[in-house]
Each structure stands twice: as structure tokens, then as C-alpha cells.
Amino acid sequence: xxxxxxxxxxxxxxxxxxxxxxEISFTAEEGQGIIxxxxxxxxxxxxxNCIGTLEIPDSGAIFYNGTDICRLSLxxxxxxxxxxxxxxxxxxxxxxxxxxxxxxxFPLELNGIRGKAxxxxxxxxLGTFGLAGYEKALPVELSGGESQRIAFARAxxxxxAILLADEPTASLDTSTGKxxxxxxxxxxxxxxxxxxxxxxxxxxxxMADRVVTLKDGKMEQxx
Amino acid sequence: MPYRLFLLKKRICKALxxxxxxxxxxxxTFLFKIASLTLxxxxxxxxxxxxxxxxxxxxxxxLSALAVGTNDAMIxxxxxxxxxxxxxxxxxxxxxxxxxxxxxxxxxxxxxxxILLGNGESLESLVLMGVDPAQEKAATAYWQKxxxxxxxxxxxxxxxxxxxxxxxxxxxxxxxxxLLNLKGFPLKKLAVAGIFKTGISHLDQGLxxxxxxxxxxxxxxxxxxxxxQADTPVESIVTQYRQILxxxxxxxxxxxxxxxxxxxxxxxxxxxxxxxLVFAIVSVGISCTFLIFTLKNLRExxxxxxxxxxxxxxxxxxxxxxxxxxxxxxxxxxxxxFLTVAIFxxxxxxxxxxxxxxxxxxxxxxxxxxxxxxxxxTPPLVAILFxxxxxxxxxxxxxxxNPADILRSV
Numbered sequence: 351x352x353x354x355x356x357x358x359x360x361x362x363x364x365x366x367x368x369x370x371x372x373e374i375s376f377t378a379e380e381g382q383g384i385i386x387x388x389x390x391x392x393x394x395x396x397x398x399n400c401i402g403t404l405e406i407p408d409s410g411a412i413f414y415n416g417t418d419i420c421r422l423s424l425x426x427x428x429x430x431x432x433x434x435x436x437x438x439x440x441x442x443x444x445x446x447x448x449x450x451x452x453x454x455x456f457p458l459e460l461n462g463i464r465g466k467a468x469x470x471x472x473x474x475x476l477g478t479f480g481l482a483g484y485e486k487a488l489p490v491e492l493s494g495g496e497s498q499r500i501a502f503a504r505a506x507x508x509x510x511a512i513l514l515a516d517e518p519t520a521s522l523d524t525s526t527g528k529x530x531x532x533x534x535x536x537x538x539x540x541x542x543x544x545x546x547x548x549x550x551x552x553x554x555x556x557m558a559d560r561v562v563t564l565k566d567g568k569m570e571q572x573x
Numbered sequence: 574m575p576y577r578l579f580l581l582k583k584r585i586c587k588a589l590x591x592x593x594x595x596x597x598x599x600x601x602t603f604l605f606k607i608a609s610l611t612l613x614x615x616x617x618x619x620x621x622x623x624x625x626x627x628x629x630x631x632x633x634x635x636l637s638a639l640a641v642g643t644n645d646a647m648i649x650x651x652x653x654x655x656x657x658x659x660x661x662x663x664x665x666x667x668x669x670x671x672x673x674x675x676x677x678x679x680x681x682x683x684x685x686x687x688i689l690l691g692n693g694e695s696l697e698s699l700v701l702m703g704v705d706p707a708q709e710k711a712a713t714a715y716w717q718k719x720x721x722x723x724x725x726x727x728x729x730x731x732x733x734x735x736x737x738x739x740x741x742x743x744x745x746x747x748x749x750x751x752l753l754n755l756k757g758f759p760l761k762k763l764a765v766a767g768i769f770k771t772g773i774s775h776l777d778q779g780l781x782x783x784x785x786x787x788x789x790x791x792x793x794x795x796x797x798x799x800x801x802q803a804d805t806p807v808e809s810i811v812t813q814y815r816q817i818l819x820x821x822x823x824x825x826x827x828x829x830x831x832x833x834x835x836x837x838x839x840x841x842x843x844x845x846x847x848x849x850l851v852f853a854i855v856s857v858g859i860s861c862t863f864l865i866f867t868l869k870n871l872r873e874x875x876x877x878x879x880x881x882x883x884x885x886x887x888x889x890x891x892x893x894x895x896x897x898x899x900x901x902x903x904x905x906x907x908x909x910x911f912l913t914v915a916i917f918x919x920x921x922x923x924x925x926x927x928x929x930x931x932x933x934x935x936x937x938x939x940x941x942x943x944x945x946x947x948x949x950x951t952p953p954l955v956a957i958l959f960x961x962x963x964x965x966x967x968x969x970x971x972x973x974x975n976p977a978d979i980l981r982s983v
Contacts, residue, residue, distance in 0.1 A: 395981070404879055404977035425883065432881020439980065443876050447614040448607065459603045460881050463579050488614075508579075 352401065352512060352544055353377045357410035359396050359567075370396040371407065372567045378560070380511075381542040383535040385555055388564035394548035397564065398514045401546060402435050403427040414511070432460050436505030436543070438515035438534075444489040444500055450476070451485035453504050461508040475503040478537075495526040502534060506543065513538055515547045524553070531557055599886045601893075608893040611870065618866045619898065622859060626902035626960065627909060629855045630952045633848055634910025635917075637948035640844045642918070642940045644837045647933040651833050652826050654714050654936055655776060657681065657798030658807050660829055661814065664797055664821045671817050672797060676805035679712040681705070684785055684793040688760065689753040690734070692742040699738065699779040701752070703788035712800045714936040715769065715782075722746035722767035725784050731766030733782040739768045752789050760789035833933065848955055856959035860966050863895055867967040874971050875979030884972040891968045892961065899960030903953035911949065914942045 359371040371393045378384050386394045399405040401412060403419055411418045419430060436457075444453045454472045458464070463471060476482045479499045489497055498518060505513055515534065519527025531547065531554050538545040547554070555561050563570040612619045652658045661672070672680045684703035689696050706727050710716050716724035721739075725731040732750060734742075744750055744765050752760045763783060771777055801810060807825045814823040827834045867874070878887065918941050925938030 399977045402879070404975070404980075428878075428881050428883050431879065435881075437876075437879050439876070443872065445607075445873050445876065447610045447873075452606075452610070455603070456877075457880055460599060461579065464600070467577075467579070 385558035436510035630906025631909035633952035638942035642942040659799035703785035860963035878976035
């Protein structure tokens with residue numbers, strides 16, 4: 351379970367003060383698929399970054415398993431991310447110098463899963479995502495949909511408790527994007543992973559367990 | 574760790590409400606793999622960095638070998654003309670055979686007598702050296718400094734005088750010169766066989782040579798000049814001589830040619846400064862290029878940090894990248910420098926045009942670059958050291974960057 355309590359974030363830039371998040375509070379249960387919607391600049395990515403401990407809110411708290419993850423030291427936050435978080439970014443963001451198998455190996459290595467167990471897990475993931483035989487392919491050799499599936503496989507390789515996906519369908523066509531989100535939600539439900547997806551695509555909302563709408567950093571509605 | 578065991582551990586941690594679970598270190602072999610693949614698959618940037626380090630190391634290995642070769646040439650020229658690497662006095666003639674020890678190429682025995690040389694009314698005081706002409710010609714280069722006539726031969730009643738002496742006494746080849754003792758009593762007459770000019774004032778003033786048997790009878794002092802085989806350390810031979818002949822006075826060229834010793838020390842200091850300066854500049858170049866290289870991969874560093882790569886792992890990854898690159902480049906550069914030295918050490922580099930009036934190159938102006946352990950290892954080691962220093966800036970830059978800022982900005 352992850353609980354957000356009055357999370358606020360203010361950016362100070364040359365253009366003045368921007369209230370990216372304002373008093374955001376909600377609770378997400380294990381295995382829930384939550385879709386964050388809102389226009390560009392509404393605070394979706396900032397919210398994902400705060401949940402993912404990539405950014406620290408200026409005020410408020412985020413509790414995971416009873417611990418306020420915003421109060422953790424930099425090192426413990428990093429270790430928390432390493433073990434409990436999975437990330438899917440907008441443009442796949444696979445490590446370009448590593449093959450598909452090596453990209454999947456990365457989170458497993460970080461989490462100490464090695465040898466036979468590692469090879470077995472990589473094979474399992476490639477099979478699940480219909481990419482068996484792509485082990486030695488480099489990211490540049492993959493299509494957008496394939497890249498995003500590998501990025502998703504990499505994000506769940508170490509069975510994280512929370513999966514954060516920032517516009518995962520932005521670089522995909524509608525049907526591929528829909529298929530990917532469906533797969534994400536199904537897999538996360540099965541494994542008990544809490545899924546947060548930030549998107550513009552209103553067609554995806556029907557698939558979510560909950561929808562959180564953001565406008566100018568404020569939570570507008572929750573369904 | 575088996576995957577199921579990993580999942581079980583996570584569940585236990587969660588059940589116990591232990592917060593962020595157990596820490597596992599990133600295997601160095603995996604970091605090494607990422608580092609090498611990054612370099613391999615970003616080959617254009619890697620080639621630029623490699624080229625910079627290879628050329629600097631190769632140039633400095635060659636330059637170091639050239640500096641050693643220059644020092645060798647100055648020592649060879651200075652000691653090979655007359656003095657040898659070791660000079661000894663206070664030695665009895667019967668003891669001289671004991672000087673022939675391993676590492677010694679030749680021991681020349683010279684007898685010297687202070688005399689007056691006269692021609693008509695002109696007189697000049699000088700030291701006349703009685704030498705074995707055949708041995709002298711084999712070991713020294715003095716005879717090559719003949720400007721007129723020939724070097725005396727064994728058995729001849731001749732003398733070999735400097736051009737300055739010949740001018741002052743108005744002597745020419747074939748003229749007879751009177752030898753007088755310091756009180757002015759005539760001792761004998763010798764014919765001028767040859768005239769020399771070394772260009773070195775202390776050798777061109779007050780010194781003349783004749784075959785030993787042509788020396789006038791009288792009290793002569795015995796001195797020895799020892800010539801060593803290549804690469805024989807002069808200090809060890811001097812130490813041995815001092816043990817063999819404790820009463821004799823034995824000195825190395827470093828003692829009787831302090832100017833040359835200082836010049837060589839100065840050369841070494843200059844070389845060290847050059848190496849440091851070159852690599853300081855190269856390391857700034859490496860640092861800038863590596864920073865550009867790192868900035869090019871900034872997004873990937875952001876992703877890795879977001880996925881949980883610790884600052885220490887990031888630093889190790891970057892240090893491994895530059896370490897791999899500089900070690901490889903240093904090895905290739907050293908090999909390239911070694912091969913260049915190998916070629917020039919056979920052919921030599923003729924710098925006679927620039928040394929004709931230099932006393933330290935009085936015999937030959939040809940340099941033979943020579944690699945010593947220090948000359949071979951200093952440039953690559955300094956390259957690696959400076960290469961490592963060059964990672965500091967990019968590493969700090971990446972470590973200090975928040976992954977969210979990186980992912981937002983790129």
C-alpha cells in the first residue's frame with residue numbers, strides 16, 4: 351500500500367514560481383492500476399517522480415509499507431528504488447549499448463539475482479512478452495512497440511512493488527499502446543504490483559482501477 | 574541468488590515491515606561489461622580519446638628515450654675523448670692489472686711529466702702524457718681530433734701537440750721541439766708528428782702526447798683511464814676499485830665532470846616537467862572529451878540512477894570506462910613508442926649540424942635513443958594517473974545530477 355499525504359512541490363525557475371503539485375493525497379492498494387491524466391504541465395510526471403523518490407516533495411509525505419520514503423537518506427532512497435520500483439519512460443529508454451538480454455540483466459544484477467536464476471528470469475520475461483529470440487538484438491534494431499515491451503519487461507524483472515510508467519504509449523500507435531497498457535495492468539494485477547501510468551490518452555482510462563485527474567498540480571477528481 | 578529466494582526475501586521484509594530491504598552490491602564484472610560495451614559501441618568517441626592518449630604516450634616514450642640517448646651521447650663524448658669513465662691516480666704500475674675486472678672494457682695507463690716545451694726563444698709549460706698509441710687509438714677519440722699530421726705511433730720519437738701550442742711556439746709538422754725540465758735544462762728533442770684541436774679549452778691548453786718510450790727520463794706520475802662496457806654502472810666499479818686498491822685515488826666521471834653531471838640532472842628535471850605538462854594538458858583534453866562523451870550518454874546515466882545505481886557504482890563505472898581506455902591506450906602508445914625507439918636506436922639521429930661547437934658532443938653528434946625502465950614506464954603510468962584524475966570532473970557532474978532533472982532535461 352502506498353499513501354500520499356498532502357504532497358506539494360514548488361519549482362523555482364527563471365519564469366517564477368510554479369506550483370507543480372498542491373496538496374495531493376490518496377492511497378493506492380497493492381495490485382491496483384492507477385492512471386494519472388491531465389494536460390501537459392499538470393504535474394503528472396512530477397507526481398510520478400515523487401512517488402518514485404526521484405524527487406522529494408517540499409511538503410507532505412509518501413508512505414510505503416509504513417515508512418515515509420521522502421525522509422530516507424539519498425542512499426536508502428536509491429536502494430529503495432532499486433528493489434521496490436520499476437520505471438517505464440516515455441521513449442523506451444533502453445540502454446543503447448546493451449543488448450535486449452543485457453538490458454533485462456541490469457535490474458537483476460542490481461538486485462543480486464545472478465547466474466542460472468538470472469538467465470531463467472530473462473528467458474521467462476522474453477517469453478511472456480513474445481520476444482524470445484531477441485536476446486542479442488540491440489535497442490536500435492527494435493521497433494517502437496518491441497522497445498516499449500522490453501522496457502516494461504525490464505521494469506518488472508525484479509518484481510517491484512510499484513511500477514511507474516510515464517506516457518508509455520506516447521511513441522506508439524493507438525492499438526499497440528492499448529495492448530501494452532492492457533498487458534501492464536494484467537501483469538501487475540497478477541503479481542500484486544501497484545501500477546501508476548501517466549498519460550494523455552483518454553482511451554486508456556477504461557482499463558484503470560482508478561483514475562486521478564490533475565490540473566495545475568491539483569487533484570481534480572478521483573474515480 | 575535464485576529468483577524465488579529473492580521474492581521470498583522481499584515478502585519477508587515486507588511482512589516484517591522492515592522498510593527498504595537488503596542491499597546487494599553491483600558486481601564489478603557487470604560494471605566492467607557495461608563500461609567496455611559503452612566504449613565499444615560508442616567507438617567514434619572512444620577512438621578520439623584513444624588517439625589522444627596513444628599519441629601522447631608514444632611521443633613521450635620516444636622523447637624520454639631520446640633524453641636518455643642525449644645524456645648517453647654527452648657522457649660517451651665527454652668520457653670517450655680522453656678521460657674514460659673512471660680516472661685513477663696513486664696506483665703502482667704493478668697493481669694496474671688488478672683494475673681489469675668484469676664490466677671494464679679497457680684500462681689505459683698513462684705517465685705524465687710536467688715539462689717546458691721550447692722552440693727558439695719561445696717556451697711553453699705543459700703536461701706531457703706518455704701513452705700507448707695503439708691502445709689509445711682503440712679506446713679514445715683523441716686521435717680523431719688531429720687537424721694536421723698524424724697521431725704518434727709506437728716506437729716513434731714524436732710528439733702530438735695542440736693547435737694553440739703549435740701557434741704559440743710557431744711549430745709545424747716535422748719540426749723538432751725541445752723538451753726542458755721545469756728548471757730549464759734540456760732533456761731531449763722530439764719531432765712534431767701531429768697537431769690536434771678538440772675545442773675543449775682544458776684539453777687544448779697545456780697538454781701534449783708522446784709514446785711512453787719517448788718520454789724523457791725523470792720522475793713521472795702514473796694515471797689510469799678506465800673505459801667501461803655499455804650499461805655497466807660506474808658507481809659499482811668505483812666501489813670495487815676502492816676495495817681492491819684502498820690507497821689509490823679513484824673517481825668516477827660524475828666527480829671529475831660535475832658540470833656534465835649537473836647538465837644531465839637538469840635534463841632529467843626538464844624531462845619530468847615536460848612529461849607532467851604534456852599530460853596535464855592531455856588530461857584536460859581527456860576530461861573535456863570524456864565529459865562530452867558522458868554528456869552524450871547523460872540520459873542513460875539518468876536511467877541507471879533512476880533504476881537504483883548508487884553514486885559509488887556510477888563513479889566506479891566512469892572510472893572503469895576511462896581506466897579501460899587509458900590502460901589500453903597507454904599500452905598501445907608504449908608499444909608505438911618502443912617500436913619508434915627500436916628503429917631510431919639502430920639508425921641513430923644525426924644532430925651534428927647543431928653540435929659542432931658543443932664540448933659535450935666533441936666526438937660524435939649522433940644520438941641513439943635508449944629506453945630505460947623509467948623512460949618506458951613513466952609516460953604510460955603518468956597517462957593512467959592523469960586519465961584517472963580526468964574522471965573526477967565528469968563523475969562529480971553525473972553524481973550530483975538528480976535523475977529526475979536528467980530525464981527532464983535530455
